Amino acid sequence: MINLFTPFKIKELSLKNRIVMPPMCMYSVEKKDGYVTDWHVQHYATRAVGGAGLIIIEMTDIEPDGRITDNDLGLWEDGQIAGIKKIVDAVHQAGAKIAIQIAHAGRKATDAKQPISASAIPYDAQSKIPRELSKNEIEILIEKFRQSVRRAVQAGVDAVEIHGAHGYLIHQFQSAYTNQRTDEYGKDLSLFGKKVIEAVKAELPATMPLIMRISAVEYVAGGYGLAESLAFSKVYKEAGVDMFHISSGGEGPIGSSGRPGANAAYQVPFAQAFKAALQVPVIAVGKLDDPIVANAVIGNQAADLVAVGRGMLRNPYWSLGASVQLHEKITIPKQYERGFPRI
Numbered sequence: 001m002i003n004l005f006t007p008f009k010i011k012e013l014s015l016k017n018r019i020v021m022p023p024m025c026m027y028s029v030e031k032k033d034g035y036v037t038d039w040h041v042q043h044y045a046t047r048a049v050g051g052a053g054l055i056i057i058e059m060t061d062i063e064p065d066g067r068i069t070d071n072d073l074g075l076w077e078d079g080q081i082a083g084i085k086k087i088v089d090a091v092h093q094a095g096a097k098i099a100i101q102i103a104h105a106g107r108k109a110t111d112a113k114q115p116i117s118a119s120a121i122p123y124d125a126q127s128k129i130p131r132e133l134s135k136n137e138i139e140i141l142i143e144k145f146r147q148s149v150r151r152a153v154q155a156g157v158d159a160v161e162i163h164g165a166h167g168y169l170i171h172q173f174q175s176a177y178t179n180q181r182t183d184e185y186g187k188d189l190s191l192f193g194k195k196v197i198e199a200v201k202a203e204l205p206a207t208m209p210l211i212m213r214i215s216a217v218e219y220v221a222g223g224y225g226l227a228e229s230l231a232f233s234k235v236y237k238e239a240g241v242d243m244f245h246i247s248s249g250g251e252g253p254i255g256s257s258g259r260p261g262a263n264a265a266y267q268v269p270f271a272q273a274f275k276a277a278l279q280v281p282v283i284a285v286g287k288l289d290d291p292i293v294a295n296a297v298i299g300n301q302a303a304d305l306v307a308v309g310r311g312m313l314r315n316p317y318w319s320l321g322a323s324v325q326l327h328e329k330i331t332i333p334k335q336y337e338r339g340f341p342r343i
Helices: 038-049 078-093 135-155 169-174 191-201 226-239 268-278 291-299 310-314 318-325 334-339
Strands: 008-010 013-015 019-021 054-061 097-103 159-164 210-215 243-247 282-285 305-307
Touching (some): 019 318, 038 054, 038 078, 054 135, 078 097, 159 169, 169 191, 191 226
Parallel strands (some): 019 054, 019 305
Antiparallel strands (some): 008 013
16 A cells, blocks of 8 residues: 555656645745745755655746746746756755746736736736737747746756646636637637647656646636636646646635635545546645645545645654654654654
8 A cells, every 4th residue: 555655756756755845935035036045945955854755846937027026936047047956956965856836927926017917807906907918929938938947957856847726827828717818829728838838848858747736626706617627637738747736726715725615635636536537647735734634645546646835834844743643664864863753
């Protein structure tokens, strides 16, 4: 039987366990230039010391106006590669593997003077009205995704995650709620995401997996449901996605904020549906902080990996503590051995 500490392999990415630290924005860039700081390096390295198998660097944007805020990370110029590489090297030294999430916030770019989107529909009454992208601008953005992934590969990451969830730009294109275009990008809601995947896939070594984060459902009237997300994700799989990271929300009440019905493991059924329908590995996320619950998700084969976000913000050593609670013998950093019972 597999459990939380069973090794996992996809392509040439080999993980020592099934525990993922998901991307979580830190809003900690000091000079608003998108560059990594020492704090970022310490933040990610600590979770690697703490035993996570895979760490995914927070949403890292393809252009300055693609950021949620001006304090977010970027990978739109070559000078930013060195900082990402510092994170990668620190995480590798501590024994974990590392991916990076590449994204564009679209109409949710709160600090952009003029946000952009599939259509000129603001997020809410307090948000700026975004400018609808021209087809030429869309092609330019696809190229920016490709260039950012090229830089990520140069920085030495083990995998790349494309952000197609939580109401950001790719999500805005794939939802009829936010995409009211009449051209080909409106008639085929998956076209933008598909083109991004095809472009970035060309930059990845054949041995490196491409992950995509998806909101399985939207919590808003007129938004899509599970049937629609499975349909466009099938297109994404055929375009080159190797593994899906299954979340939800982004339009309307967001589940992680406590609505609707956000109990422990509330998103796991979505991950299980993706795994069954698309026959691909999946990462489950969403209130999986209890090691017993997280272990059950793996043991029941509802997902291949589990992501623990807020739990790792509270406790960088969540994975080491989980091994004790589950009575699993793992390698504890020798400097910390005295703090853990002998199993």
